[in-house]
Amino acid sequence: MEGFITDWLNLALRWFHVIAAIAWIGESFYFVALDNSLKPPTDANQRRRGVFGELWHVHGGGFYNMQKYTVAPPEMPDDLHWSKWPSYTTWLSGFSLFTVLYLYSPETYLIDKNVLDMGPVVAIFSALGFLMAGWIVYDSLCRVLGNKDKLLGVCVGFYVLIAAYLACHIFAGRAAYLIMGAMLATIMSANVFFVIIPGQRKMVDAMLKGDTPNPIYGKRGKQRSVHNTYFTLPVVFAMLSNHYAMTYTHPYNWAVLAIIMFAGALIRQFFVMRHRGQVLWYLPVAGVALMAGALAWTLPHPVVPQAEAANAPKLKLADIQPILTQRCAACHSAHPTLMGSAPAGVLMDTPDEISQNAQRIYQQAVSLKAMPLGNVTHMTDDERQKIAAWFEGGAVK
Structure with a gap:
């Protein structure tokens, strides 16, 4: 409950x-775009009132005139x-x-x-x-x-x-x-x-x-x-x-985070400069290139299971199901004990459910080692290797 x-x-x-x-x-x-799009007012009266810049909009069938004062308006609204x-x-x-x-x-x-x-x-x-x-x-x-x-x-x-x-x-x-x-x-x-x-x-x-x-x-x-x-x-x-x-x-997750954040800042800079009338395409190109570099850097390396290296027979689902029951079912089951409901709807109660999610199990538990979350159920490296051997051997039922 x-x-x-x-x-x-x-x-x-x-x-x-x-x-x-x-x-x-x-x-x-909106306000950053507005601030960077202001034009000096053409009306001399507006300039005398201290209007620094203005921008005309048309939106939703109406016309809008946005004005910014150099410091403040003469009278408080x-x-x-x-x-x-x-x-x-x-x-x-x-x-x-x-x-x-x-x-x-x-x-x-x-x-x-x-x-x-x-x-x-x-x-x-x-x-x-x-x-x-x-x-x-x-x-x-x-x-x-x-x-x-x-x-x-x-x-x-x-x-x-x-x-x-x-x-x-x-x-x-x-x-x-x-x-x-x-x-x-x-x-x-x-x-x-x-x-x-x-x-x-x-x-x-x-x-x-x-x-x-x-x-x-x-x-x-x-x-x-x-x-x-x-x-x-x-x-x-x-x-x-x-x-x-x-x-x-990723082993260098801090650098991956920094790269993606920098890419986001570059892309945002493109839009800031565009509102000023400068279209600098190298900014989003550089941002996308950094994202592509992060993608290439984070590609998982193939895992060679110990069992396969020893020419052991292929593992079947029955060989790894006890591992999943002990280490994963606390969250990924119809009635989880660590969560209110199974994350992402992934269930591992039955052989069919395990087979349907074989790719996700392999990716999260073996390639990324992201699950179990915080490894709260203490999945061992040997258990991860067994899951790898089962999946790379064809995820045999």
Whole structure:
């Protein structure tokens, strides 16, 4: 019953999180595109009012005129929209989902004793500390190098690389990727909460008092907003990565993660520059080339089973079924004990079900060694070799 309830919490939180993320990313992408597409106003009255740039839209049968002021409008409007709740909702729902899945079951999701042997309490606080440290280091870099955009960008990129290396040497590969995504998402939401919105509030307060707002708040907010847009595609990949074990189970999973994140940043840069009127095709080409390189690098090597090497007779399903029953059925059965329901609907209760999933069993348990998850059921290398021998021998029933 507990696993069943957890699965429903997972469903509800994941659905809510995705909806909130769509709203936040959509809003973020729109404003970055808008900011990079502005043209100086042709109306002299608009220029005198402090309009820096404008953009005309036609959408849904209507015409829209978006304007941006150099600092702020002459008068404060009665109804002012604040772009903050999609960010906060995305982070809160994501952290809730992370708590239900990962922090609630650290032995299963956070810990891989082959990476680092640590207890569940240490794993939980390490994960939370990783998120906090991510923001503290990033924010410190911005405060020290805030006036040097290019140097700051290089330093932030280098820091993300170091963080990826550390995460993949502390946590299980699957968790490391997710924690990296959560760290970047925390930075993004913290940028909104600690820098962008407070700066905007100070500008509004100054206007209400009849003072001229300090333009530094707008500059800082834009800088953090630009950083957020480059983090977006890497974060989306990290959140989806748990479905693709060939990435996080690689011996150099931290480098695979860095390559894919860099590819995402390059592709995002293409769209940013395109909105400025510069079509730089080498950016997406380089991004796709990096993805292709990651694909080639992560191709599994053929496994030579010990039994085959010794010219042993081919194994039959009956020879490996006890292994699957002992090591896999706790999750992959009609009535699992470690999960609310069988992941991906893969069942191993009967010979027919095992045969139908032979390819997936071989890939996950032998080629990638991604299953059992966190190896919580302690599948041995000899058992993996037996599964390999059975599959490569034709998966004989």
